[in-house]
Amino acid sequence: MTIKALQAVSVGRNGVGAFVLQCKKMDFHYCDWAGSSRGMNGFIKSLLPKFAAAHPQVEFTVSPRPSKHPVIIAHYINGREKAVCVRNMEPYDILKKAELLRDASGEKLRRVTKPVQSVNESVRGIWSPYHGNGMRV
Amino acid sequence: MKRLRVDRWTGQLLLARPGACPASTPRTALRPAAASRCAAVRTRSTRAMPEIPTDEDYADGTDHTRFPPLEKLPPRATSLPSPPPERALQSAKLAALHARLSLPEKLPLQTLARALVDNSADENPLFNNTNLAFVGQSLIHYHVAEWLMCRYPRLPMEILYAAMKGYAGPAALHHVARSWGLEHAAAPGGEVDPGLLQFSLHKPGNAIVTLGYKRAEAEGLQKYKWRHGISSRVVFDDDFGQVVETDKATQLRRADTEYGNEYTRSLAEKAYANCARAVVGAIYAHAGREPAKAFIRSHILSRTLDLSALFSFKKPTRELALLCAREDFEFPIARLLSETGRLSRTPVFVVGIFSGKDKLGEAAGPSLEVARNKAAMNALKSWYLYSPGEHVRVPSDMLAEDAQPWTPAYIDMGEIIGR
Numbered sequence: 001m002t003i004k005a006l007q008a009v010s011v012g013r014n015g016v017g018a019f020v021l022q023c024k025k026m027d028f029h030y031c032d033w034a035g036s037s038r039g040m041n042g043f044i045k046s047l048l049p050k051f052a053a054a055h056p057q058v059e060f061t062v063s064p065r066p067s068k069h070p071v072i073i074a075h076y077i078n079g080r081e082k083a084v085c086v087r088n089m090e091p092y093d094i095l096k097k098a099e100l101l102r103d104a105s106g107e108k109l110r111r112v113t114k115p116v117q118s119v120n121e122s123v124r125g126i127w128s129p130y131h132g133n134g135m136r137v
Numbered sequence: 138m139k140r141l142r143v144d145r146w147t148g149q150l151l152l153a154r155p156g157a158c159p160a161s162t163p164r165t166a167l168r169p170a171a172a173s174r175c176a177a178v179r180t181r182s183t184r185a186m187p188e189i190p191t192d193e194d195y196a197d198g199t200d201h202t203r204f205p206p207l208e209k210l211p212p213r214a215t216s217l218p219s220p221p222p223e224r225a226l227q228s229a230k231l232a233a234l235h236a237r238l239s240l241p242e243k244l245p246l247q248t249l250a251r252a253l254v255d256n257s258a259d260e261n262p263l264f265n266n267t268n269l270a271f272v273g274q275s276l277i278h279y280h281v282a283e284w285l286m287c288r289y290p291r292l293p294m295e296i297l298y299a300a301m302k303g304y305a306g307p308a309a310l311h312h313v314a315r316s317w318g319l320e321h322a323a324a325p326g327g328e329v330d331p332g333l334l335q336f337s338l339h340k341p342g343n344a345i346v347t348l349g350y351k352r353a354e355a356e357g358l359q360k361y362k363w364r365h366g367i368s369s370r371v372v373f374d375d376d377f378g379q380v381v382e383t384d385k386a387t388q389l390r391r392a393d394t395e396y397g398n399e400y401t402r403s404l405a406e407k408a409y410a411n412c413a414r415a416v417v418g419a420i421y422a423h424a425g426r427e428p429a430k431a432f433i434r435s436h437i438l439s440r441t442l443d444l445s446a447l448f449s450f451k452k453p454t455r456e457l458a459l460l461c462a463r464e465d466f467e468f469p470i471a472r473l474l475s476e477t478g479r480l481s482r483t484p485v486f487v488v489g490i491f492s493g494k495d496k497l498g499e500a501a502g503p504s505l506e507v508a509r510n511k512a513a514m515n516a517l518k519s520w521y522l523y524s525p526g527e528h529v530r531v532p533s534d535m536l537a538e539d540a541q542p543w544t545p546a547y548i549d550m551g552e553i554i555g556r
Contacts, residue, residue, distance in 0.1 A: 002456045002554055004449040005299035009308045010440035012316050017439025018432075020237055024318040056236035059229045077318040119441055130475045130487045130501065 011119060021057050022105045025075040026098065029065040036087035040070035043091035051098060058102065072098055076106025210328055217327030219259035219335060225250035230320075230332025238317060238416070241424040248423060250331040252415035255408040257342030258325030258335040266415035273418030274305075274347065278376045280433045281305045283531045289444065291521050291549040294367050296447050298378035303442045306377055307403075310410035313436055319412065321405070336408035338401045349375035355382075430533060445518050453513035457490065457497070460520060460553045467493040469516070471509040474499065488512045 014020055030044060031037040044062055052060045065071070069087035072094070076082070082101055086094045211221055225231055225246040235249055248269075256265045281304045285297060292300065303309060314334075325335035336342075350373045357363045358380055370378040421429035450456065454469075461469050474487040488508035489499040498516025502508030525547050535543050 002451045002453075003293050003295055004451070005295040006447050006449050007299060008303050008442060008446055009306070009312065010303050010442040012312060012440045014316070017435035018239070020317060024233065024237070057233055059233040061229075077316065128501075130477070130485065 013119070020077065021055075021102070022077050023058055023074050023102050024077055025059040025061070026101065027071075027073040027075075028060070028062045029068070029071045029073070030062070031066050031068055031070065032064060034067065034069070037070040039089045039091050039094055040086055043094040047091050047095050051095065055102065072101060074101035074104065074106075076104070078106045080106045080108075082106070214327040218261070219254040219264050219325060220250065220327055220329060220331040222247040222250060222264075225331045228330055228332040230330055232332075234317065234319070234332060240416075240420065241428050244419055244423040248419045249416070252419050253319075253331065253334050253412055254325070255334070255336035255342060255411055257337040257340055257404070257408065260342070266411060266418075269415035269418035269422065270411040271414075271418070272421055273414030273416065276417055276421055276429055277305045277310075277414060277433055277437060280430060280531075280533065281438065282376070283533060284438055287529045287531045287546050288524055288527075289522060290525070290547045291523050292444070293521060293552045294371070295378070296444065296521070298370075299447045300442065300444055302377040302379075303447070304437060304440065307406050307410040309437070309440070310413040311406040313440075314409040314413040317413075319409065321408070334408060334412055336404065338404055341404060347375045347381070349373065349381035351381055355380055426536060445522060448514070448518060448521070450510075450514050450517065453510055453517055456553055457513045457516055460517070461492055463553060466495075469497060469513070471512060473505070490516050 014022070028040070028044060028048065030040045032041070048060070048062070052058075069085050071083055071085050073081055073083045082104060084097045084101060086097055089097070211224070214221060214224075228246070228250070231246050231250055231253075235244070235246060240249070251264065252266045252269050254265045256262075256267045259265045262268060278301070281301055282297075285292065285300055285304075289300075319334050321334040321336065322329040325337055329335060352358065352373050354363065358365060365380075367378070373381075375381055417429055417432060420432050454471075457469050461467065469490050469492050471488050471490050474489045476484065476486045478484045479486075484503060485501055486503070486505050486508040487499065487501045488505065488511075490497045490509070490512045498512045498514070498519060500508055500511030500515050502511050529546070530544070532543075532546075534540055
């Protein structure tokens with residue numbers, strides 16, 4: 001036998017082919033009594049039904065958390081979760097926070113310095129000092 | 138440390154009801170007198186307590202006045218091995234999964250729920266995903282195989298098997314199912330959410346979702362590493378050229394011994410892979426051929442696999458010489474193209490392999506021998522990985538109604554060295 005096969009597993013690239021929204025679940029916690037939840041209660045009454053209907057791919061839960069600040073917890077496909085405290089916020093500010101959590105990938109926030117990250121190999125190839133005419137010093 | 142006041146506990150628990158008191162109510166008014174605490178709290182509640190079921194179905198020793206059931210389960214749901222199909226319509230997870238995968242409207246939630254029940258959880262084939270998974274794996278293997286054969290017509294059989302496994306093997310499909318955001322239940326049962334994948338780690342399940350024959354010499358192949366050629370693997374073994382395993386008894390004994398061992402991990406991987414296959418099978422059953430093909434293309438074939446990393450050559454120069462002899466090329470000759478630092482600690486030699494005036498391959502290496510071998514490998518890879526194009530047509534494209542007339546696909550004469 002001259003050729004043997006090595007084993008490798010294909011790597012998924014979200015958005016090439018199918019796109020799967022990475023946020024899979026959002027929990028909205030509120031308190032009936034506390035004043036910091038006033039905006040959250042208004043959001044749940046007025047804006048959340050429309051937001052939830054627009055995103056059928058996300059599971060929504062609304063649950064009370066008495067004597068605590070209101071919070072939105074988003075769960076992601078990679079297993080991580082992100083929580084945002086929305087105390088004393090207006091309903092439309094809370095909507096912005098919910099959209100932020102929806103659009104997040106679930107990865108830890110890190111600074112992106114390279115404009116493009118890709119698993120494809122470079123079309124130009126890697127520069128080699130042994131090819132071409134070289135440079136006269 | 139403060140003394141625990143047990144007599145207060147019940148009152149607090151009873152106060153924590155779903156509809157809490159309005160903010161205007163003074164807190165002191167809510168605090169009942171110590172003597173009639175428990176009785177008073179119930180009468181002051183602004184909302185009725187959740188209905189307490191009295192059926193004998195719920196008589197499992199739980200005090201329902203303190204722990205009301207979250208969801209009203211159908212009678213005797215806890216004794217079933219998997220959730221009843223009608224509960225699928227109430228599951229938020231399942232509806233979210235359906236929308237997340239953009240599944241066709243024709244695919245009902247009940248079928249999707251059935252695709253999530255592994256045969257190790259429920260052995261009844263009317264309620265588990267074995268049938269759907271079998272259809273799904275046939276479709277996946279068909280589409281992956283035809284795409285690989287049309288896109289890379291010169292792949293040797295070993296590499297084709299490895300590529301098949303890289304795209305459609307259990308590990309790859311496990312990753313696919315995970316990337317859909319699937320979660321699994323801790324243990325299967327009738328009371329768990331139908332949107333969770335259900336499989337059991339304590340029994341492997343006996344359903345067969347792969348094609349292949351049981352070899353009479355399977356034990357010797359495993360124990361003594363008998364040689365088995367590629368021809369017999371094509372005939373007997375499964376679609377990845379692997380011997381079909383039938384002896385589960387020894388593995389079964391291992392399953393319960395330790396938590397999270399290699400075998401339980403493989404069981405979980407198998408369950409996830411079967412679920413991905415079953416979803417494809419369900420799409421085919423309800424929506425038809427084209428949506429199933431589009432789903433496979435977008436979720437499985439769109440993944441990246443570097444085929445050139447699958448090759449492992451033993452004697453590349455000899456194989457290249459045979460190739461040139463077969464194709465009537467001139468005998469391949471290695472020539473040194475450039476070098477630097479021959480006497481230094483890190484020399485670099487660039488060697489090209491020429492057949493007459495044509496350069497077949499080129500590579501750089503730290504010694505002449507390594508560079509020549511690498512150049513021969515590159516030449517062979519560029520032969521084997523020939524591709525007619527990225528958007529090559531496959532035979533299943535002809536099944537569409539408005540298909541253009543078929544132009545024959547490129548078919549190679551075969552491998553250089555037969556085995």
